[in-house]
Structure formats: C-alpha cells, structure tokens
Amino acid sequence: MASRSSNCSAPCSPGETYLCRARIVDIYQKTGRSGPMAFVIRETAIADRANEIVATMRHVTIIRL
Amino acid sequence: MKYGKVYFDDVKVGDELPPLVKGPIQQIQLTRYAGASGDFNPIHQDDEFARAAGMSGVFAHGMLSMGFVAQALTDWAGAGTVRKLAVRFAALVRLKDVVTCRGRVLAKSATGDVALVELEVWAETQKAEKVVSGRATVALPTRA
Numbered sequence: 001m002a003s004r005s006s007n008c009s010a011p012c013s014p015g016e017t018y019l020c021r022a023r024i025v026d027i028y029q030k031t032g033r034s035g036p037m038a039f040v041i042r043e044t045a046i047a048d049r050a051n052e053i054v055a056t057m058r059h060v061t062i063i064r065l
Numbered sequence: 066m067k068y069g070k071v072y073f074d075d076v077k078v079g080d081e082l083p084p085l086v087k088g089p090i091q092q093i094q095l096t097r098y099a100g101a102s103g104d105f106n107p108i109h110q111d112d113e114f115a116r117a118a119g120m121s122g123v124f125a126h127g128m129l130s131m132g133f134v135a136q137a138l139t140d141w142a143g144a145g146t147v148r149k150l151a152v153r154f155a156a157l158v159r160l161k162d163v164v165t166c167r168g169r170v171l172a173k174s175a176t177g178d179v180a181l182v183e184l185e186v187w188a189e190t191q192k193a194e195k196v197v198s199g200r201a202t203v204a205l206p207t208r209a
Contacts, residue, residue: 004131005151005199058151 003060010054012046018054019047029065036065068144073173073180073205082168082184085137089161090125098129125158130188130197137166138186142203148181152199156190163191168201180207 012018026041044057095109104126107114115123131152138147158164168186175181182205187198 002127003151003153003199004128005149007149008147011145 002062004057006055006057008055010048010052012054017049021045021047034064038063038065068139069141070143071141071205072208073175073182074208076170076173076182076205078170078172080170082137082141082166082186085133085140085166086163087133087166088163090158090164092123092160095123095125095129098126098132102126102128104128120157121159123160125162127154127197130154130158130164133164134166134168134186134188134197134199134201137168138184138201138203141168142182142205146203146205147201148204149202150186150199151201152186152197154197156194156196158190158196164188164196165190171200175207180205 022042022044024040025043026039028039030037030039040061040063042059042061044059045053046055046057047053092110099105099109106126108118108120109115109123109126112122115121131150131154134152135147135150138150166186166188168184170182170184172183173181174183182203184201184203185198186201187195189195
C-alpha cells in the first residue's frame with residue numbers, strides 16, 4: 001500500500017531534456033493493525049534545462065516489518 | 066487518443082466524469098507497462114515469484130491504475146490541463162479485473178487568469194472495490 005501525488009507547474013515538451021532529482025525526506029515507523037510498518041517519504045523534483053521546476057512528485061511507500 | 070475540451074463556465078459542482086473502463090487486465094499489459102515505466106519488479110510478471118512473496122498471484126502496478134485515472138481526466142478535460150493528481154493505492158488489481166475510473170467535481174475557483182476545478186477521482190473493480198482514490202485539480206479555459 002502506498003500513495004503518490006504529482007504537481008505540474010509547467011507543461012513538458014517533446015525534445016526538451018528534464019532532470020529528475022529524488023530525495024528521501026522522511027523515514028518513520030508506526031504500528032498498525034497488521035503490526036509494525038515503516039514509512040518512506042520520497043520527493044522528486046523535475047527540472048528543465050533552465051533549471052526551472054516543472055513538476056514535483058511525492059511518494060509514500062509503506063513496508064511491513 | 067482523443068482529448069476532450071470542456072470550458073470552466075460549463076462545469077457544475079457534482080458533475081461526473083464519463084466513466085473510463087479498462088480491462089479485463091491481461092498479463093501482456095503488465096509486461097508492456099513494466100517496459101513503459103521501467104518497473105520490472107517480477108511480482109507483476111511471475112506468478113510463482115508473487116506466490117512465494119505471499120501474494121495470491123501477480124497483480125498490476127499501482128501506477129498503471131493511476132495512469133488510467135489520469136487518462137479519464139484528460140479524456141474529459143483535455144491535454145495539458147492536469148495541475149495536480151494525488152492518489153492512495155487502496156487495493157490490488159489482479160489479472161482479469163475490469164477497472165472503471167470515475168470522478169466527480171467537488172469545487173470550482175477562478176482567481177485572475179486561472180480557472181481551477183477540483184475533483185475527487187477513483188478507480189474501482191467489477192466487484193465495486195476501490196483500488197485507487199484521490200483528488201485532482203485541472204486548469205480549464207474560460208469562454209470569456
């Protein structure tokens with residue numbers, strides 16, 4: 001189980017080159033009904049050649065421990 | 066692929082997206098999606114591997130269902146309109162499942178040049194089980 005969200009601030013164009021930078025912004029542990037779980041929060045920024053951010057994404061990955 | 070065209074002025078709170086029906090899901094689609102996305106996790110390809118991992122068999126990539134929801138949005142609102150899409154993966158899509166994507170307008174707001182429509186979006190299987198659910202924001206043209 002997980003979730004994902006994307007925000008687009010500018011359109012992406014064919015022929016343009018984009019650079020994705022991802023980083024882990026948080027890791028934490030919680031105990032749910034099925035036992036302990038780890039949450040890994042990743043954020044990815046997509047930039048064009050002028051280094052303008054065109055989109056950001058946030059991913060939540062849940063791992064049963 | 067055909068994209069829709071809808072004007073901000075014509076959208077009402079409570080309006081529903083035309084449902085987008087996908088499937089029955091076949092293995093070949095999951096293999097194609099692995100290539101398209103770069104996600105070659107064998108849990109989506111190899112039944113034996115999936116069972117060894119404690120699943121009842123292969124299941125679809127969550128992002129495939131999110132992609133279906135995005136298509137339902139752009140089929141209705143048009144290409145280049147989606148500003149935000151956020152979903153939670155609630156249940157698994159298995160082979161032979163039929164996935165129907167739906168959405169409903171929750172709110173409208175126009176500030177300056179930007180006319181935004183917020184929707185709740187979800188996808189459900191033939192058993193009416195929600196597999197993804199979330200929110201979307203689209204920027205629509207105005208008639209003025």
